[in-house]
Amino acid sequence: MIITEEKNRVIIEGVKDFHLDHTFDNGQCFRWHREEDGSYTGVAFGRAANIGVHDETLILNNVSRKDCREVWRNYLDLDRDYGTIKEMLSEGDPDMRRAVSYGFGMRILQQDKWETLVSFILSQNNNISRIKKCVEGLCTAHGDSIGEYRGQMRYAFPTAEAIAALNPEDLDICRLGYRAKYIIETAKQVAEDNGRKLESLGRASAEEAYAYLLSLSGVGPKVANCIMLFSMGKYESFPLDVWIKRVMNQVYHIEEGNVKRMQEYAAQHFGGYGGIAQQYLFYYARESSSRGRDSTQC
DNA sequence: AGCCAGGCCCAAC
């Protein structure tokens, strides 16, 4: 990996297994928007950026070498060897091999814990395009302005303290529905110790992280697993949503609704990378389903 | 128009 810096951008050469659509449009994050040239623009950790990829070269716009070192290199998970992981998962599993080859450039982002926590509370019984609107609306209404970028004002994700101080009516414009009260309650719980407990979970055991997350308002097993996977580096976490339950039933022939057996299957067959396996399956299941809808239009 | 969405809460067994 060769990293060079020039006028307000950083160029990283030699990045394998990275595709923007597979990474930013796979339901793990909600604040990245695809531009006409195929690049993505978004905000993470209070910084706005635009990211493009050509062959094995990443171009990080509006990014300094310092930003790259402190945020983006880790956020984009650039130091992980996905090639080896993909081969491990595909070995002896033709269905998984198909899913992996379909989303070959998917990476698990290492996102901010608080943002991921709130975003996935908002995800429950909701669809991805609307989740994005909920999250962006929340940032616009209650996040700190971080200046204009590419002709648009940008906002950081609101802090736990900021959301804890809100009245339910303050969230009406965000159209969060019944989830609004969950995030205010959870913000109060997290802000109690200034988020120290939540931040510490990256170094805690999966069991401890899971127990804490389940104690928060609006967080159940599925949401807890997403938070652990997408912001805490706990790659064995295996979120079971309606799509994955379908896959586990149709592909691996586990009875619909037998969540315990599905978790056991993942732990046994995907080992420490259950969450990554899950994400390839999720992307494949969802994309092929939406392509099916598209093609029936013609 | 009606079903569904990266489910959780809570009451009733």
Add this chain to the structure above:
DNA sequence: GTTGGGCATGGC
């Protein structure tokens, strides 16, 4: 400890 109804809202 498990099961099922209720839930705000809007995408498709």
